Amino acid sequence: METPAEQTTQTPSPLGGMRASMARGGAIVSRGPGAIEWIALALSVLWLFMVLAFWFFAPGVAGAASLFNTVSLMVGMALPIAMIWVAAITARGAREMRAEAQALKQSIEAMRMAWLNQQALRSDQSVERKLDEIAAVTRQAETTIATFASRRDSHATQPSAxxxxxxxxxxxxxxxxxxxxxxxxxxxxxxxxxxxxxxxxxxxxxxxxxxxxxxxxxxxxxxxxxxxxxxxxxxxxxxxxxxxxxxxxxxxxxxxxxxxxxxxxxxxxxxxxxxxxxxxxxxxxxxxxxxxxxxxxxxxxxxxxxxxxxxxxxxxxxxxxxxxxxxxxxxxxxxxxxxxxxxxxxxxx
Known part of the structure; x- marks a missing residue:
């Protein structure tokens, strides 16, 4: 089976290049967690470790357990972790948007180059056609000139061919x-x-x-x-x-x-x-x-x-x-x- 990279290199058209570039951008999610996710996970674990350490080792905190303290502890644990992952998801979305924008830019450039090449090919064909027309007109003009430059008898008119x-x-x-x-x-x-x-x-x-x-x-x-x-x-x-x-x-x-x-x-x-x-x-x-x-x-x-x-x-x-x-x-x-x-x-x- 071909890898996504191999499938991308085999796509010749500009629109195919756009699809390939989008596929490369979408492959970020399908390949698993990236650097941002690992950083967010590490910060989350570190925060949990700090909260638990504070709970068990701070004097008088573990013995003063109450409903308010428990709720405060849960909020103190969950809120920073949620903020960490919101930031991670936002960073990942920004990265994907940048990748898609770059892919779109490359596909537009490929389409522009294809259009320029097509215009150049049409221009070459037009030039060749015009040269053929000029050559035909030149041959006709030479024949006409030869007609007027024909040898003529000064005393008699030449009979027809x-x-x-x-x-x-x-x-x-x-x-x-x-x-x-x-x-x-x-x-x-x-x-x-x-x-x-x-x-x-x-x-x-x-x-x-x-x-x-x-x-x-x-x-x-x-x-x-x-x-x-x-x-x-x-x-x-x-x-x-x-x-x-x-x-x-x-x-x-x-x-x-x-x-x-x-x-x-x-x-x-x-x-x-x-x-x-x-x-x-x-x-x-x-x-x-x-x-x-x-x-x-x-x-x-x-x-x-x-x-x-x-x-x-x-x-x-x-x-x-x-x-x-x-x-x-x-x-x-x-x-x-x-x-x-x-x-x-x-x-x-």
Missing amino acids: DRKAALVAPPPLRPDDTEPMLALGTPAEELRAPISIADFIRALNFPDTPEDKEGFRALRRALEDRSTAKLLRSSQDVLNLLSQDGIYMDDLTPDRARPALWRRFAAGERGREIASLGGIRDRSSLALSAGRMRGDTIFRDAAHHFLRQFDRTFGEFEKNASDQEIAELAETRTARAFMLLGRVTGSFD
Whole structure:
């Protein structure tokens, strides 16, 4: 069975602390007589001894026994003893009141500290929520600024993203003999309209849900383009391999890099000057990917193949894309995989 002290230490709440403190104060009576009671008892015995000694040893007192003397003796014996115990009970009550007041003070202090801690916790949560809102507004502002800072042709207006071609590839020198030829000798692939920038970006992000009809339409459209299809297949391979370790692009929140930095990357610049492109800071994802890169040959080959395809395709995309469209591409799942694997392989070192 637990002692009252053990039961008191196990009570976590402030109100429990009040009950425990009151229990400690009430334990004074339950433990038996205290110092005050022993002092009162000693004084009572001493007084009785003095009265009896006076009765038996004082000359002529014992022989002059009468009703008045007997009553006086009894009153003389009982009245001081009663006063002694009244004083003892009063002292004990005062001590208990002081103990209860101290316990009440401690419980109020505990409640005050609990309230302060709760307010501090709520304040921290409010600050985090406000910081998230500020970050979201900042990202939106950066996107808006990028829209106005987009490159514009001084002689012509840029077509919209759903009409402008995503990739600017050089025309082939001659048609491949293995391709199906039309009557005039033109490959069927060259007569197909190029994929638009809007579909290209939507395809690189892959469909969000099985009901994402626009996403699947853009994906089918992108797979008809040879260069884009290579990038999409390599991206799908690395995304599937990363998901085996529980790494999903939707869980990552990369730092946003300026479109000008992406253009420098497309122009061939490498190293620390463009290190901001590797905006993935999630340590667990970086550590898991680095370990997989060292120990899994298939993953390493797929990652390097994906990085080469992204490098080549983005170089073509940048030539015909505005800063706003580059910023939108950087938010896709494929671009996040590039940031993650680029940091793991040291492409930005």
